[in-house]
Structure formats: structure tokens, C-alpha cells
Amino acid sequence: MNEPLSRLTIRLSINGRKVEREVSARVTLADFIRDDLGLCATRLGCEHGVCGACTIIMDGVSVRSCLLLAVQADGAEIRTVEGLAEAGAMSAVQRAFRDHHALQCGFCTSGFLMTATELFERDAAADESEIRHALSGNLCRCTGYANIVDAVAALLGRES
Numbered sequence: 001m002n003e004p005l006s007r008l009t010i011r012l013s014i015n016g017r018k019v020e021r022e023v024s025a026r027v028t029l030a031d032f033i034r035d036d037l038g039l040c041a042t043r044l045g046c047e048h049g050v051c052g053a054c055t056i057i058m059d060g061v062s063v064r065s066c067l068l069l070a071v072q073a074d075g076a077e078i079r080t081v082e083g084l085a086e087a088g089a090m091s092a093v094q095r096a097f098r099d100h101h102a103l104q105c106g107f108c109t110s111g112f113l114m115t116a117t118e119l120f121e122r123d124a125a126a127d128e129s130e131i132r133h134a135l136s137g138n139l140c141r142c143t144g145y146a147n148i149v150d151a152v153a154a155l156l157g158r159e160s
Contacts, residue, residue: 010074014039015083023070030054032070033080041081041110045139052138055111056080062118081110084117093117093155100151104142111138116152124156131156 011020014037021036033042033056042065045053049064056065057079084091090098093116103109112135119126119134126134131152140148 008071008074010071012073012076012078014078015080025069025071027070028066029056029068029070029073030065032073033065033078036070039080039082043107043110045107050139051108052111052115053108055114055138057114057118060118060121062115079114079117081113084113091117093120096151096155097148100147100154102143102147102151104140108138108140108142112140112148116155119152120155126156128153 006025007022008025009020009022011018013019014033019037021032023032023036027036030042030044030047033039034044042056043053044066045051047054047066049067052064054064054066055062057063058065058068058073058076060077084094093113097103097109097113097116102112115135115138119131123130128149131149135145135148135152
């Protein structure tokens with residue numbers, strides 16, 4: 001009987017940069033992003049996919065990087081919060097969060113920014129109910145969500 005491969009080579013694009021690395025078949029995508037690539041804004045909170053702090057955008061869809069293995073991202077296009085800035089300036093989503101005081105301790109912020117970015121790119125016509133639904137997979141212990149919802153609503157050209 002053949003033993004499973006313990007290390008595999010993966011190739012992906014992260015924040016527009018091509019990456020090729022050999023990884024353990026069991027390392028999570030979150031750990032790969034943080035430990036191997038040094039992109040530490042992707043946070044590890046619950047490590048069960050509940051809190052949303054590890055949210056990234058993979059192939060245009062927001063996903064929990066703690067629930068995926070790095071090898072599952074082979075060939076993927078990944079964006080993390082470090083890739084949101086546009087020519088050195090904050091993205092529209094980042095500006096909306098700043099302008100609406102949608103930041104407190106900052107631990108959950110990366111996940112919320114990535115979720116909001118995906119919503120903005122997928123459905124710029126989302127109403128308040130759709131905004132709240134999209135954000136419902138991310139947990140924040142500080143803000144009570146009002147300012148976060150207001151930031152996304154303003155980004156989409158509506159007031160909540």
C-alpha cells in the first residue's frame with residue numbers, strides 16, 4: 001500500500017503575485033498565508049470557520065481560510081486584506097470603514113473588509129437586509145455592528 005504524500009508543491013496567485021511553494025499536505029490555508037507568506041492580517045480566531053476573522057477572497061468568493069488546506073488553493077487566485085490597497089492608497093472599502101468608524105480593536109476587521117469587498121464586487125445593488133446577511137458570518141465583539149453595516153451601506157450608495 002502506498003503512503004499518502006506528505007508534502008506537495010502548490011502554485012497560486014496571492015494579491016497579484018505568483019507563488020510556488022512546497023507545503024505539508026495538512027497545513028491550513030490560513031497558516032500557509034500567515035506563516036509561509038508572512039501575510040499576517042489574515043487572523044486566526046476560532047479555527048472552526050465560525051468567527052470569519054480568517055476570511056479571504058479565493059477565485060472571487062469569500063471563504064474561511066482556516067477551513068481549507070493550502071493544497072486546495074493550488075491554481076487559485078487569492079486576495080487578502082494586504083492586497084486591497086490601490087496604488088498605495090486605501091481601497092473604497094477600507095475608506096468606508098475608516099470614515100464610518102467601523103473599526104474597534106481591529107481583530108475582526110480583515111475578515112469584515114474581505115467580506116464587504118466580495119459583496120461590493122458581486123452585488124453593488126445589495127440592500128440593507130442583504131448587507132446584514134452577507135456580514136452575518138463575521139463576528140465582532142466591540143462595535144455592535146451598526147458602524148460596520150453603515151460603512152458597507154455607504155460604500156454601496158445607501159444609508160442604513
